[in-house]
Amino acid sequence: MAAGAASASVEGAGTGGQAAPGLGERGARRSRWTGALAGACGILIAAATAEIVLDGALAHSPLIPKSPQIAGWLVGVGERLGFRVFLIALLVFTGAYAILLELVRRAGAGAISKRYAIALVAVPQAIVFAGPILLSTDVFSYIAYARMGVLHGVNPYLHGPITISGDPVFRYVGTNWLHVATAYGPLYTLISYPFAWLGVTGALWGMKAMALAASAGTLALTWRCARVRRLDPAFALLAVGANPLYVIYTLGGAHNDLLMLLAMMAAVSLWLSGRDAAAGATVVAGALVKASVAVLLPFMVIARRRWQPILGALGALAVLGVAGYAAFGASGLNVIAALNRDAAFVSSDSFPNEIAHLFDKPGVFPVDHDVLKLALVVILVHLLWRTWRGYDWVAASGWALLAISVTSTWLLAWYIVWSLPLAVVVRDRRLLVATLFVQALFIVHQLAPLLAPVS
Amino acid sequence: MTRALDMRSVRLIETTVLVLAGLLLAVATVYDLALNARVNHRLVADLRTWRTYTGHDYHNLTVDRQLLGTSSAHEVVCGNTTPGPPEARTQLCLVIYGPVVGGRRGVHGGWYTTAYGHDERASRYGCFGAGAQGRCPAATATPVDVRPAPRSG
Numbered sequence: 001m002a003a004g005a006a007s008a009s010v011e012g013a014g015t016g017g018q019a020a021p022g023l024g025e026r027g028a029r030r031s032r033w034t035g036a037l038a039g040a041c042g043i044l045i046a047a048a049t050a051e052i053v054l055d056g057a058l059a060h061s062p063l064i065p066k067s068p069q070i071a072g073w074l075v076g077v078g079e080r081l082g083f084r085v086f087l088i089a090l091l092v093f094t095g096a097y098a099i100l101l102e103l104v105r106r107a108g109a110g111a112i113s114k115r116y117a118i119a120l121v122a123v124p125q126a127i128v129f130a131g132p133i134l135l136s137t138d139v140f141s142y143i144a145y146a147r148m149g150v151l152h153g154v155n156p157y158l159h160g161p162i163t164i165s166g167d168p169v170f171r172y173v174g175t176n177w178l179h180v181a182t183a184y185g186p187l188y189t190l191i192s193y194p195f196a197w198l199g200v201t202g203a204l205w206g207m208k209a210m211a212l213a214a215s216a217g218t219l220a221l222t223w224r225c226a227r228v229r230r231l232d233p234a235f236a237l238l239a240v241g242a243n244p245l246y247v248i249y250t251l252g253g254a255h256n257d258l259l260m261l262l263a264m265m266a267a268v269s270l271w272l273s274g275r276d277a278a279a280g281a282t283v284v285a286g287a288l289v290k291a292s293v294a295v296l297l298p299f300m301v302i303a304r305r306r307w308q309p310i311l312g313a314l315g316a317l318a319v320l321g322v323a324g325y326a327a328f329g330a331s332g333l334n335v336i337a338a339l340n341r342d343a344a345f346v347s348s349d350s351f352p353n354e355i356a357h358l359f360d361k362p363g364v365f366p367v368d369h370d371v372l373k374l375a376l377v378v379i380l381v382h383l384l385w386r387t388w389r390g391y392d393w394v395a396a397s398g399w400a401l402l403a404i405s406v407t408s409t410w411l412l413a414w415y416i417v418w419s420l421p422l423a424v425v426v427r428d429r430r431l432l433v434a435t436l437f438v439q440a441l442f443i444v445h446q447l448a449p450l451l452a453p454v455s
Numbered sequence: 456m457t458r459a460l461d462m463r464s465v466r467l468i469e470t471t472v473l474v475l476a477g478l479l480l481a482v483a484t485v486y487d488l489a490l491n492a493r494v495n496h497r498l499v500a501d502l503r504t505w506r507t508y509t510g511h512d513y514h515n516l517t518v519d520r521q522l523l524g525t526s527s528a529h530e531v532v533c534g535n536t537t538p539g540p541p542e543a544r545t546q547l548c549l550v551i552y553g554p555v556v557g558g559r560r561g562v563h564g565g566w567y568t569t570a571y572g573h574d575e576r577a578s579r580y581g582c583f584g585a586g587a588q589g590r591c592p593a594a595t596a597t598p599v600d601v602r603p604a605p606r607s608g
Contacts, residue, residue, distance in 0.1 A: 354483040357490055362525050389462065406480070430473065437477055441484040448491035452499065 034107040035116070041103070042120040044096035045242055048089040049124040052248060053131030054078030055085060065137040066172050068201045074131060083449035093244040094443055101239055109232035114223075117234040121219060121241030125251055129212045133204070134252030135413075137174035142192050142256060143203045144169045145182045149189065149327075150196035156182040156189060157331040169200045181331075183338035186324030187288035188256055207254045214258035215241070215251055218421060221265035225425040228272045236424035239432070243420060245439050249413035257414045260290040265421050267296060268394055276304055277312030284316035288324065291335045292404060292418065295380075296397040302384060303393035342410055343369065349445055350411035364409050372407045379403045398422035398431045406438060416442055494520075497528065500555040505532040508549060508562050515541040519574060528552060529586070531565075533574055542571050548579075550586030566591055 056064045057074035061081040069075075079085075100120070104112055112120075133139055145156035147167055154163050160179040164170055182189060191210075195203040219241045226236035240246060250257055263286025271279035279300060287294035300309045324332045346353055346364050352372055356364050380403070383396040402419040405411060416438050423432040498518055506512055516534040523529035533548040535541070546568040553561035564584020572578025582591035 351480055351483065354487040355479065358483040358486050360526075386465070430470065434473060434477070438480070441480055445484050445488055445491075448488055448495055451488070451492035452495035 031107060031111050034103050034111050037103050038100055038112060038116075038120065041096040041100035042123065042242075045093055045100070045120075045247075046123045046127065048093040048096070049127045049247065051078070051089045052081065052086060052134065052252075053127050055081035056132045056134055059132065063135055064132055065135075065140070065174070067133050067140075068172070068204060070201060070204055071130065071132040087447055087450050090244060090248065090443060090446070093248065094440070097242055097244055100242060101235070104232070104235045104238055109234070112234040112238075114234065117237045120238060124242065124247050125212065125215060128247055128252050129208055131252075133208075133254060135249055136253035136255070137172065137177070138256075139204065139207050139254045140169055140172040141174065141177050141182070142184075142207060143195060143200060144173050145184075145189060146192040146196040146203065150193050155328055155331065157186075157328045157334075169203075172200070180341075181338075183342050184256060184290060185288035185335060186328055186332040187285060187320055188259065188290065189332070190323065190327060191259070191289075204254075211251055211254040211256075211258045214262040215246075218258060218261045218265050221262070221269045222421045222424060225265065225268050225272060228269075229425055229427075231425060231427070239424045240421050243417065243439070245413045245442070246417050246420065250417050253414070255414045256290060257417065260286050260293050261418070261421055262286075263289060264293050264296065264418075267300070268422070268425065271300060271309075276300075276306060276308035277315070280309030280312030281316035282312075283309075284313045285320060287335070288320050291339055292401065292415075295400045295404065298384060299387050299393040299396045299400070302387045343373075343408065345410040347410050347412065349413075349442060350409045351406050351441075352409045354445070369409065372409065376403055376407045379407075392426050392428065394422050395426040395428045395431050398426065398435070402431070402435055402438065411442075413442060497555065497560070498530070500558055500560050501530050501532050501551050504551050504559040504562060505534055505549055507559060509534070509536075509547060511535070513538075517542075517574075522574070523550070523552075523586075531574065533568065536567070542573070544570050546570070546572065546574065548574055550584065550590075552586070562586075564588070 053071075054074055055061070055078035057071040058078055058080050059067065059069070063081050063083070063086050128134070141161065144161035144164065144167070147169055148154040148156045148159065148161065148164050152164050152167065158181055160177065160181055161167075161170060161173045162178045192207075195206045198206055219237055222236050222240050223233040226233040249255075263282055267279045267282040267286065270276075270282055280297065283293060283297045283300065287297075297309065297313055321333060350364075352364050352368060356362070356368065380400055383391075383399055387393045387396045398419040401422070402416075405415040405418060408415065416435070419431065419435045420439075423435045498520075501518055502516055505516055511534065513534050516532055519531040519533070522531050529550065529552040531548050531550055533542075533546045535544040536547050537544045547565065548568060549565040550563050551560050552563060562584070563586030564582070566579045566582040566587050568574050568578040568580075576590070576592055579591045582588070
């Protein structure tokens, strides 16, 4: 992916059609520059990704979870991945991403061809796919829950992976989650069940392939939604598909959030096509993968003020709910209990925890959880009122997802990616700015090892 | 017209609230980053202090920031007394605090714990130094001459 190829693939160079020859020439030159600079950013993004993946392939790093050796063919090229190298690569990635977005935004729609934009997002994603699992043990929990249900006859909604301590996947599950039953929806658990028969390594590749496919689907739908709404689809594609938290953290960890995002964007796409019932049903399907996406439904209903989304949602809930109940019993449908349990956790990266430190408190207390829930309710009510008064429901949904992640005491990198695909298909640019700002703060918060290296 | 005006006012208020919230998040993030950097700096010094004090270049050491109070900047660092897997041998725990000087901090006492004792009170014995007073189950804390951390090595 060289800069030379980049300029060749640029299309619509300043094509105003009726533009004066001089202006057209200037436009063409500017567009060539845009293509070349975008190519350079793409190379930096690919190089930073490759650095993380190649060094990560060696394992023995606090940033790489204990895992079966799935990237052995990459071993020997890199060195052990330390915090310093990882953070520098992450900063390079983020800087190149920011410049890339600004370039494409300034150049305007059509400055970057579809094929070229796809190449810019496909390369880093392919590199991540080829490498080891990055930064999270969650994928091993997914596999453990599947193996519990399929191979051991244990209900993953009642027990944690500790019940299968003799299983080969057990040693890879994160220690914090050994006693914890699954918090994911029954649809996701059913989807993951076939992977149990593939062995741990096969399941790992299966999960990675599913994450990559879900990412590709999400990006295709994001492109479509942006085009339908007469926004620049190339910008939308790059803003999501080349996002560092999306590529390194979410895809790198093969997180099931990508399936949730796929359902979310499918729902928006269906709604834009006027298929309200199908859109409502798809939101429910997404919520039965990961519950957070359910927040879209009330906004969707209020926006149209029709029964179709509700009927679609109820239909999907009936079908998928019965399937979930048949497979897991009532515990499989008790999403609220799982959400409440997770809401009580505290991660060091969460904003409430940082604010507590700012006010000289050691951390978040139970009363703070109540205050945060109240704040979230106030925000959601305001957004519902705004949607009722005509505000774009897709934007309101994006704000709601962003508010959920910012007020959560359990914040992980892939949670602040949720609002991003919605932010690039709405006209209210504040949502995109806010989402990227929150992401930037998350990255800044990771930088402590650069300022005071850990041994 | 009035409705459009109302919505413009709402948007203005929303934007103001967003900017203020963003400022709060930014300040909190930068503050926490600085806090984490200071803690990292201190913990690196703690590990170096334990290795220098014991003469063991072990890497599987545990640092407890909570036992003596998270905000006190007093830490307890534990490690094996002889080579072996983490916590598989008798542990020597040192109470460490004070400023970082020459990459190390002061040792103000300590105790031993049994293997896999997880530094629980019942597993401790042989408390020594002022920093360890009242930390062992019996009244075994005896003020001893605590060696200052050597300056070399």
